[in-house]
Amino acid sequence: MHDDHGHGSAHDHYDASSPQIRIEALEDLLVERGIADRERIDATIERFEHDIGPMIGADLVARAWADPSLRTRLLDDADAVVAELGVRGAEIEHIEIKANGPGVHNVVVCTLCSCYPWALLGLPPNWYKSPEYRARMVREPRAVLSEMGLDLEPDTELRVWDSSSETRFLVLPERPAGTEGWPVERLTELVTRDSMIGVARAADPRGQQSGAHEH
Amino acid sequence: MPPDAEESTPATHGVHDLGGASGYGPVPHDPDEPPFHADWERRVFGLLGAVTASTARRPGEFRYALERLHPDDYFKNGYFGRWLAGFEVLLDEYGVVGRSDLARRMAEMRDAVLLEAGRTDLIPSVVSKATPARRVSPVADRDPALLPRDRPTPTPQRRTVRRELADPPRFNVGDRVIAPAPAQAGHTRLPGYAVGKPGTVAKLHPAEVLPDSTAHDMGERSQHVYCVGYDARTLWGDDAEPNTTVHVDLYECYLQAAPSED
Numbered sequence: 001m002h003d004d005h006g007h008g009s010a011h012d013h014y015d016a017s018s019p020q021i022r023i024e025a026l027e028d029l030l031v032e033r034g035i036a037d038r039e040r041i042d043a044t045i046e047r048f049e050h051d052i053g054p055m056i057g058a059d060l061v062a063r064a065w066a067d068p069s070l071r072t073r074l075l076d077d078a079d080a081v082v083a084e085l086g087v088r089g090a091e092i093e094h095i096e097i098k099a100n101g102p103g104v105h106n107v108v109v110c111t112l113c114s115c116y117p118w119a120l121l122g123l124p125p126n127w128y129k130s131p132e133y134r135a136r137m138v139r140e141p142r143a144v145l146s147e148m149g150l151d152l153e154p155d156t157e158l159r160v161w162d163s164s165s166e167t168r169f170l171v172l173p174e175r176p177a178g179t180e181g182w183p184v185e186r187l188t189e190l191v192t193r194d195s196m197i198g199v200a201r202a203a204d205p206r207g208q209q210s211g212a213h214e215h
Numbered sequence: 216m217p218p219d220a221e222e223s224t225p226a227t228h229g230v231h232d233l234g235g236a237s238g239y240g241p242v243p244h245d246p247d248e249p250p251f252h253a254d255w256e257r258r259v260f261g262l263l264g265a266v267t268a269s270t271a272r273r274p275g276e277f278r279y280a281l282e283r284l285h286p287d288d289y290f291k292n293g294y295f296g297r298w299l300a301g302f303e304v305l306l307d308e309y310g311v312v313g314r315s316d317l318a319r320r321m322a323e324m325r326d327a328v329l330l331e332a333g334r335t336d337l338i339p340s341v342v343s344k345a346t347p348a349r350r351v352s353p354v355a356d357r358d359p360a361l362l363p364r365d366r367p368t369p370t371p372q373r374r375t376v377r378r379e380l381a382d383p384p385r386f387n388v389g390d391r392v393i394a395p396a397p398a399q400a401g402h403t404r405l406p407g408y409a410v411g412k413p414g415t416v417a418k419l420h421p422a423e424v425l426p427d428s429t430a431h432d433m434g435e436r437s438q439h440v441y442c443v444g445y446d447a448r449t450l451w452g453d454d455a456e457p458n459t460t461v462h463v464d465l466y467e468c469y470l471q472a473a474p475s476e477d
Contacts, residue, residue: 016321019292019299020255025320026302027258029312035269041261048250048260093375094421111234111406113278114294123250123260127242129294135236138408142456148244158459162234164404165440165464166274166376167420194246 053122056087057170058191060120061202062184064097065175074172075099082120089119092168098161099172100198105152106159107145107198108169109137115163117170121193128197138162148199171198178205230286235408235451256295262302270305274376275426279402280305285350304351314347355401357431363468365434368422378437380422385439385467390416392443393473394465402430409463412450413473414443417462425466438466 015021030036060082064071074081078095095117098106110116111134116124127133136144141160142152152158161169173195179187182205194200251257271277280301281289288300306312326338368378386392393413397403404426420442424435447459 016318016325018255019259019296020253021321021324022303022317023255023258023262023299025317025324026299026306026312027262029316029320030262030265030306033311035311036262036265040264041258044264045251045257045261049257053250093377096420109234111408112231112404113281124294125245125248125250126252126293127244127248130243131233131236131290132239132242134233135239136242138406138461139235139237139451140456141459144242147241154457156458158456160459160461162406162461162463164406165420165466166423167440167442167464192246199244200246 048118048123052089052119054191054193054196055188056122057117057120057193057196058188059184060085060087060097060170061172061191061196062187064172065179065187066182066184071099071172078170087119091116091118092120094167095120095170096161096167097170097172098159098198100174102174103155104157104159105198106161106169106171107137107141108161108163108171109134110163111135111138112162112164115168117168120168120170121196125193145199148194150200171196173198173200173202176202176205229282230284230289231282232407234406251295255299259295259299259302263298266302266305269311270309273429273432274424275402275404275430277301277305278426279354279430280351282402283352283354288350300350304349307349314349318347354431355399357399357401357433359433361398362428362433363425363436363438365428365436368435368437376423377421378424378435380437380439384419384441386416386441386470386472388416388418391473391475392416392441392465392470394443394469395471397427401427403427403469405465405469406463408450409443409445409465412445414445414449414463416441417444418442420464423466425468427466427468436468438468441465441467441470443470 027036027041031038060074064074070081074097078097082092082095100106114124114129114134116128133144138160141158145152163169173191175187176190179190190203190205192200192203195202251260267277271280281297284297284300284304289297292299303314303317307314322342329335329337366380366382368380391413392415393411394405394409396410397405418441420440422437422439425438428434428436441464442462443465444460444462447455447461450461
């Protein structure tokens, strides 16, 4: 992280191309004109920095791992399950869950912009929004996944989902072996953001020994 | 094979239409990346609601503003950088904050800082009255006759792009379909890499308003939406990776029937 744009530092104010000074000026003008409200801006930022994030999707995945009937319903009609669980918010008008399994792997991209299920995963990371990911994930997805640390067998069927309509996709990763009997709360710790985009598997339970108890 | 489907090229290949583009290297991957990397990114994100509520209220309109940006503005400061550039374009076009107003305010802020720092020598004695140049393509003129007809749909209860359509879908799961190049310039959700390539309908999604129309203020013209699967070899030829299907969600009016496989 290179956050050297100190708010209001003199350096920024010498450079009209600096996004820091442009957004400060724009925000001031919009607030003065009654178009924007600073408290609402702050509240929106706060919500997406702390309250809305991958833990919401991870909860959904862990519940599906723990409850086969929920898993079936989730794959069949995710909108109904998401509504039942009280998940609301932006960018989930229609959700589809794509399940990984033996010989099948799913990965999500948006080549035209950066569509992403905000209400389930929070805001997308920069790499998901990068031209590198957007350009290459449809053209050479196995090479990209391998560079990111996920090597698929050549005979594994790879399904890439390009989010070009308002449908949003979430990958249901495979439940790792050695997690039998784990409660949902503990399972969620294995469900990473990357695993729900499809660029990684769920975390290895052997790396999550803290607080472990044998069942 | 429908006429011209194979030979045609997209009416526009926008800067945003990145699928399959060459020249890009490794993904800048960080598994623990936070949503924001600088305070200005937070402020840009926080302003989205206010900006779109006072400007781009129609589905697809904000995306289309980003697609119309100069490539420098699209790429220079990443995702939130292009949002900021898009805000400036929309606020200027809608007359909410003109680009001259913004330039003047930034100059005032600069001068105030210089004054405080005791560097009045750096404050320009002549203030430019020139209006900053527009760095954006205009909204393309669209011929409504080239768009599918509008049709009445029940008004949804909440703000959403989903619509119920009385007409049945034209295609079914398993049908072979092909999307010819768009007939005219403007906003579309048809990625260039899928143009002219036969695919198979994998699933139907809920019907939606047509962004190609709403972004241009030409009504909803709602469409059935299909998830179309393309074999990677169809898209990329012999050097495609094995066992790979790329699925693209396409609006019904993009599609024609294609000959079935063998």
